[in-house]
Amino acid sequence: xxxxxxxxxxxxxxxxxxxxxxxxxxxxxxxxxxxxxxxxxxxxxxxxxxxxxxxxxxxxxxxxxxxxxxxxxxxxxxxxxxxxxxxxxxxxxxxxxxxxxxxxxxxxxxxxxxxxxxxxxxxxxxxxxxxxxxxxxxxxxxxxxxxxxxxxxxxxxxxxxxxxxxxxxxxxxxxxxxxxxxxxxxxxxxxxxxxxxxxxxxxxxxxxxxxxxxxxxxxxxxxxxxxxxxxxxxxxxxxxxxxxxxxxxxxxxxxxxxxxxxxxxxxxxxxxxxxxxxxx
Amino acid sequence: xxxxxxxxxxxxxxxxxxxxxxxxxxxxxxxxxxxxxxxxxxxxxxxxxxxxxxxxxxxxxxxxxxxxxxxxxxxxxxxxxxxxxxxxxxxxxxxxxxxxxxxxxxxxxxxxxxxxxxxxxxxxxxxxxxxxxxxxxxxxxxxxxxxxxxxxxxxxxxxxxxxxxxxxxxxxxxxxxxxxxxxxxxxxxxxxxxxxxxxxxxxxxxxxxxxxxxxxxxxxxxxxxxxxxxxxxxxxxxxxxxxxxxxxxxxxxxxxxxxxxxxxxxxxxxxxxxxxxxxxx
Numbered sequence: 322x323x324x325x326x327x328x329x330x331x332x333x334x335x336x337x338x339x340x341x342x343x344x345x346x347x348x349x350x351x352x353x354x355x356x357x358x359x360x361x362x363x364x365x366x367x368x369x370x371x372x373x374x375x376x377x378x379x380x381x382x383x384x385x386x387x388x389x390x391x392x393x394x395x396x397x398x399x400x401x402x403x404x405x406x407x408x409x410x411x412x413x414x415x416x417x418x419x420x421x422x423x424x425x426x427x428x429x430x431x432x433x434x435x436x437x438x439x440x441x442x443x444x445x446x447x448x449x450x451x452x453x454x455x456x457x458x459x460x461x462x463x464x465x466x467x468x469x470x471x472x473x474x475x476x477x478x479x480x481x482x483x484x485x486x487x488x489x490x491x492x493x494x495x496x497x498x499x500x501x502x503x504x505x506x507x508x509x510x511x512x513x514x515x516x517x518x519x520x521x522x523x524x525x526x527x528x529x530x531x532x533x534x535x536x537x538x539x540x541x542x543x544x545x546x547x548x549x550x551x552x553x554x555x556x557x558x559x560x561x562x563x564x565x566x567x568x569x570x571x572x573x574x575x576x577x578x579x580x581x582x583x584x585x586x587x588x589x590x591x592x593x594x595x596x597x598x599x600x601x
Numbered sequence: 602x603x604x605x606x607x608x609x610x611x612x613x614x615x616x617x618x619x620x621x622x623x624x625x626x627x628x629x630x631x632x633x634x635x636x637x638x639x640x641x642x643x644x645x646x647x648x649x650x651x652x653x654x655x656x657x658x659x660x661x662x663x664x665x666x667x668x669x670x671x672x673x674x675x676x677x678x679x680x681x682x683x684x685x686x687x688x689x690x691x692x693x694x695x696x697x698x699x700x701x702x703x704x705x706x707x708x709x710x711x712x713x714x715x716x717x718x719x720x721x722x723x724x725x726x727x728x729x730x731x732x733x734x735x736x737x738x739x740x741x742x743x744x745x746x747x748x749x750x751x752x753x754x755x756x757x758x759x760x761x762x763x764x765x766x767x768x769x770x771x772x773x774x775x776x777x778x779x780x781x782x783x784x785x786x787x788x789x790x791x792x793x794x795x796x797x798x799x800x801x802x803x804x805x806x807x808x809x810x811x812x813x814x815x816x817x818x819x820x821x822x823x824x825x826x827x828x829x830x831x832x833x834x835x836x837x838x839x840x841x842x843x844x845x846x847x848x849x850x851x852x853x854x855x856x857x858x859x860x861x862x863x864x865x866x867x868x869x870x871x872x873x874x875x876x877x878x879x880x881x882x
Contacts, residue, residue: 403772405768405771405772408767408768408771431774431775431776432774434771434772434773434774435773435774438772438773439768439772441765441768441769441772443765445763445765445766445768445769446769447766447769447770447784447787447788448766448787448788449787457770457773457783457784458773458774458775461773461774461775461779461783462773462774507769510769510773511772511773514773514774
């Protein structure tokens with residue numbers, strides 16, 4: 322990985338501006354300042370450039386949705402934020418992502434991933450018991466004493482609204498759960514290490530509508546505890562849960578604004594075309 | 602006319618393939634039946650508890666060969682399994698692709714080395730300098746055959762662990778080796794264990810490498826430094842002898858050896874089935 326961090330203090334984000342280079346208007350929800358700030362992020366898979374100078378500010382304790390057609394780079398961008406793309410051979414990014422004032426390339430990558438949790442497209446519980454799945458991150462990060470782990474597990478499962486369903490079978494394999502339960506388990510597993518930011522990569526795309534609505538309720542209920550960034554194909558989902566929405570197209574951030582504005586009064590024609598279903 | 606021809610060809614092919622399949626299946630049952638018939642007659646409690654006797658004396662056994670085989674195979678597993686397993690982990694998880702290809706290819710070549718050549722090699726390396734045959738040398742020779750089997754099983758089953766599980770562990774703040782040790786290896790555990798059991802069972806029947814290394818012993822051998830009896834070599838020496846009662850003992854030893862390998866195979870399958878069941882929940 323080659324990381325050429327190029328801090329650009331003048332740039333605060335793109336908001337509803339078309340290009341990244343131009344200075345942006347103040348953040349729409351900048352009450353607490355951005356938790357996470359991406360500036361001029363370019364991303365390459367080998368010679369292919371997947372992202373073109375993306376700049377976004379993610380405000381604390383808000384849900385930000387990233388929408389766009391398949392292959393537009395939204396997942397790639399999300400996976401840059403916890404540097405999980407580092408594991409891909411030939412992948413590199415330029416630009417800078419700053420969390421709480423320090424660049425994510427400066428902090429230890431395991432500590433970064435502890436603080437920036439991730440939930441994947443398909444539920445990926447470990448082939449372990451429900452209890453051990455939740456306890457995993459706590460154990461490897463040494464976050465709790467042995468005697469406290471059971472409490473952490475219960476608390477995390479309650480936060481993910483899964484406790485009542487699994488409290489009698491904590492020692493059963495996580496594979497015994499339904500798809501929707503497995504995904505909530507994965508959210509609980511991520512929450513167990515107290516992340517400050519939670520990245521969700523199309524977390525409901527493999528789930529039915531009932532399981533989806535449970536996850537959405539869950540996301541709204543944990544918003545006050547961490548900053549959420551969700552990639553979704555489902556525009557209704559973005560409209561239902563997100564405070565802010567960014568629209569990606571062909572590796573570029575076309576538009577970023579409050580969700581109402583994006584859906585009711587988009588500034589760009591591409592955004593409007595996508596939202597009204599003219600393509601994508 | 603054409604239809605008749607087509608039907609004839611169809612019938613001939615069906616018969617031919619059917620016969621071949623039958624021959625394959627019956628080969629095992631013929632061997633098994635022959636062993637049970639001949640070996641069963643001479644298998645008794647003495648076989649498991651007594652030392653071999655001279656030809657003509659009744660009531661001898663092969664207790665020393667059973668223990669000797671266990672010692673040699675245990676030693677082979679003790680050396681070969683960790684080396685094979687860790688190198689499998691290395692090429693599956695940590696090394697570059699080019700390095701993995703080189704090591705995998707080398708392991709395949711090692712796996713293809715005729716066992717008699719492995720025997721000569723171990724003889725030159727250990728028996729000649731030590732000036733005597735020993736279980737050490739026998740275990741070492743067999744371990745060279747355990748390593749490639751274990752390596753391939755490890756690499757194959759680690760490779761089948763989905764990327765999603767690895768990323769899941771990394772995303773929780775696990776380091777690379779930590780995710781491998783705590784998620785990837787446990788996920789592949791049953792497959793790897795099955796491969797190891799089958800590999801070790803396979804080498805427990807090897808004769809050629811032991812002829813040069815552990816040799817044989819009519820008596821108990823102390824520790825690992827003396828010539829040591831083993832079931833395959835015992836079968837060989839008894840079967841080529843001119844004595845009728847030694848032939849019977851050889852059959853009995855063959856039956857016991859096959860029984861052990863069969864038990865290992867069934868155990869491996871049970872481990873695999875149990876692992877699959879626990880993953881389904």
